[in-house]
Amino acid sequence: MNRYGKCLAAVFTLFCGLLSTGPSAASDAYPAQPVSVIVAFTAGGTTDLLTRMVSTRLSEKLGKTFVVENKPGAGGNIGTEFVVKAKPDGYTLMVNSVGPIAVNLTLYKNLPFNPITDLDPVVQIADVPNVLVVPAGANTPNLKELIAKGKAKKGGLSYSSTGIGTSSHLASFMFAQAADITAVHIPYKGADALNDLLAGRNDFMFATIPSVMPHIQSGKLLPIAVSSAKRSRSLPDIPTMIELGHPGFEAGSWFGFFAPHGTPRPVIDKLNRAVNDIIKEPSIDKQMVFAGADPVGGPPEQFKSFIDKEYKKWQKVVKESGATAQ
Amino acid sequence: MKLALRNNKDFWAGMMFLWTGAGAMFVARHYPFGTTLSMGPGYYPMVLGGMLILFGLVITFRGLRRNEKMQGPWSLRALIVLPLSIVAFGILMKPAGFIPALAVLVFVSAASGREFRFKEVLLLAVFLIVLSVGLFIWGLGLPYPLIQTG
C-alpha cells in the first residue's frame, strides 16, 4: 500500500475507534472510564461528604475516578429522575436516601417515575438513625417526662422538622400517635430547624444524628431516645424507642448506592463487593460512626427487601399523617 | 388615545403589573387560602397579586395622564439572539460537551451585537475556550466532559 493508502487506513481505523459507543460493561473491564455518582442533595451536607469519602476510596480501589455530582431539588426528585432516565451501563450511579426512595412516591401526587421499580439497589452504605432530642433547659430529661409534659401542657408540644414528609417529620408524628399526645408540627428548611429548638421555643425533634452531634456533645441538646431498632454505635448509651416501651418503632434515615434499572448484574456485584470492603476499613468506619452513621453493607437483595419494608411502613405513616406535597 | 399608548412608559409598566398580578391570582386561586390567623399557602400570593393589580391600575392611569416616553434605543436582535445563545449553551452541554457548547455560545452571542467580525470572534472563541477549560475544568475541577461522544 502506498503512503497515502496507509494514512487513509490509519485515519479510518481511528475514526472507527472513535465511533464505537461506550465501553463494554463486562465486569473485569468495568470501570473503563470515570463514573458519575449523582447525589440528590446539595453539596456540603453530611451525607454528601460521607458519599464523597466512599467515592474517593472507590476511585482508588477500582482504578477509575468516581465523580460526585450534586443534583439537588424538589426533595431529591430531580436527581432521582435524572438517574432513572440514565443509561443502565454502570457509568451513572446514585447515592440516595429514604426520602426520595421510600417516601416521595406516596407523598407526591403524580411522581413521573417509580423509584422502587426504576432503580436497582446496589448496596446500603449506612443507617442514619434519628435521635429524639430535647433542649437542655426544658426539664424533660427522658421520654417519660416528655410524654408527661405533652399531656399536661396546654396546646400540646411543638416539634421541629427538616421539612414536610421528611423522616424527621414522620418519625415525630409516629411518636405523637404512639404516645397519644398532641404535638404541633413546625416545619423548617433543613438546618434552620435547630435554632428554635436550641432556644427552647420548640419542645423536641427527631433529627438525624449527624446534624445534632455537635449540640449533643456540647450539651445544649439532650438525646433521650434513638429511632432505630438497635442502639446506635455513635450514641451507645441512648436507649431505643423500642426499649422504652414502643414496640416496632423504627423510623430512621439511611443512604445507599443505586443504579438505573437494568444495569448489568456483574457491575452491581462488583460495586457491592467494593463498597462492602470499604466500609469495613477502620478509618472509614470511625469517621462514619463519629458522624452518626452506622455502616451496614450486605448483598443487593438485602437492601432491596429492606427498601420494600421501608416503603410499606412510610406509606402507612404518610397516609395517616395526611402530609402531602402538592 | 392610540398614539399616546405607544412608547408610553407608565402605561406599559402599569399594564405589566396589572396582568402579572391578575395572572398570579388566577394561578393561585386553588391554593388553600386559610384565615388571617392561620394562613394557607394561597393567602400571601393572592394578597400580593391583588396589590399588584392595584398598583398597576394607578400606574396605568398615571401613564395615560402624563405620557412619558420610553428612553433609549432598542435592539431587537440583541433581545432575541442573546437569550437564544444562552439557551443553546444549556441544551448543548450534556449531549455535545463543554467545548462545542462554549463555541456555539461565543459565536451566537457575538452575533447579537452590532459589530461582528468573523476572524475576531474565532480568536475570541479559542481564547475563551482555552481559558475556561483551564480555569473551570482543570483548575476548579468541575466535572464536565469536554467533548461528548456517543
Added chain:
Amino acid sequence: MELFQHLVFGFSVALSVQNLLYCLAGCLLGTLIGVLPGIGPLATIAMLTPITFSISPVGALIMLAGIYYGAQYGGSTTAILVNLPGETSAVVTCLDGYPMARNGRAGPALGIAAIGSFFAGTVCTLVIALFGPAVAELALEFGPAEYFSLMLMGLVAAAMLAQGDMVKSLAMVVMGLLLGTVGTDVNSGWRRFSFDVAELADGIGFVVLAVGVFALGEIMANLGDSKKDGVFVAKVGSLFPTRDDLKRSSGPIIRGTLIGAFFGVLPGTGPSIASFSSYMVEKKVSKDPSRFGRGAIEGVAGPESANNADAQCKFIPMLTLGIPASGTMALMLGALMIHGIAPGPTVMTQRPDLFWGLIVSMWIGNLMLLVLNLPLIGLWTSLLKVPYRMLFPAIIVFSCIGIYSVQSNAFDLYLTAFFGVLGFLWMKLACPPAPMLLGFVLGPMMEENLRRAMLMSRGDPMVFVAEPISLGFILATVLIVIVMMLPALRKRRVAITDK
C-alpha cells in the same frame, strides 16, 4: 489580659508556613470563586475534598475560611466593572459601583471596596475574639416573631430605596415578594407557581435572577445603543480613591461594619440583607440622596463593609453554636465533623489552637486580600478598555458556566435568559430592579416566619408584641412610616406648586 495571650497563641498557630500557605491558597481561590457568578460551594468541594480529608483540620478550616471571605472581595469586582454580581451580597455594590465604573471611576470604587472590607474584617475579628460566645447566646433570643418584625421593618424602610418614583418602587417590591413565593411553601408543602416544572419546585435561584436582571439586561441595553460601540469606557480616571473619596467613605464604612456585624450574628438572615440595609441607611443619612444610583461612593463603601462584616461574623454562630449560615459554611462544619471535631462552646476550650488560630488567620487573610486586590485594580480597569464587542461574550461565557455549575441544570440557564429579557424591559419601563430584589429576598422569609410564629403561638397574634425585641422592631416600623409620611406630604405640596 487573657485575650492578649489567646491572640499571641493564635498568631503562633496561624503564622506557621503551612497555615499561611493554606490561607493564601484559600484567599486566591476565594477571590476567583467570588468573581465568577454562581460558582461557590460546589467548586470548593470539588476541588478540595480530597485535600480537606488529608490535611490537618486547622489547615482545612483556615483554607475554607479563606475561600469564604475571599469570595466576598471577589464578588464586588465584577459587580463594579460590568454589573455582574459574582456573589449574592455583591448585588448592592452594582447599584453605585457600576455607574462609577461607567464614569471612569472603577479604580476608586474597587479601592474603597477593598479598604472598607479590610476595615470590617479587622473589626469583626476583634468582635469575635472578644464577644463571640456571648453574642451567640443573644442571637438565640431571635425567634420567628423577632425575625418577622425585623424584616417587616426592613421592608418598610425599603420604601426609601425609591429612586424618585415611589409608586413604581413599591410595585417592584411587591413584584419581588411575589417572585419569592415561587417554589415549595415550607409550612404546607404546597408547590406554588411551579407549573409542574420540577426545577421550579425550589424557587427561582437568586443568582439566576440577579445575573439575568442586572448583567444580562445591561448587556442587552448596551447592544442596542450605537453610542456605546467600540470601547466600553473611554476614559479611565485615577486608579485610587482620592482624599475626598476617603473622607466621604469613612462614615459609611463604620456604619456598614456595625450593620454587617449585627446581621452576621443572626443565623437566620441571608447574605444580602446586611448590604441592602447599609445602602438604605447611607441613602437616608446622606445630604444628597439623589446621588445614589448614579455613582455615589458611599453606596459602595457602606455595603461592601457590611457584607464583609456579615460574612465574618457569621462564623460566630457556626463556631459557637454549630449553625452554618451558608453552603460553604456547611462544608466547613462537615469537614470539622469528618476530622472528629464538634463545633460548639467546648471548641474554645478543647481545641484552642483551632479557634484562635482560625480567628487570627481570618485577620491575616483579610490583610492578604487587601494586598492582593489593590495592585490588581490596574489590571481590572484595563479590562474595561477592551472593545465591548469582545468583552460582552466573555461576560456571557463566565456567567453561563457559573450558573450551570450550581445544579448542572440547563433549566437555570433558560430562566436566566428569561430574566435577562425581563430585566431589559424593566429598564425601559423605568422599573427599578433593586427594590424587586429586596422584596425577593425578604418576602419568603417574612411569610415563613410569620406563619411559623403563629403556628408556635397556636394562633395568637399577640406574640409579635409580647416579647421586647419583636415589640421594639414593630414600634420602629410604625415610627418609620410616620416619619416617612410627613416629608412626603410636604414634598407633594411643594411639587404641586412647582409644576
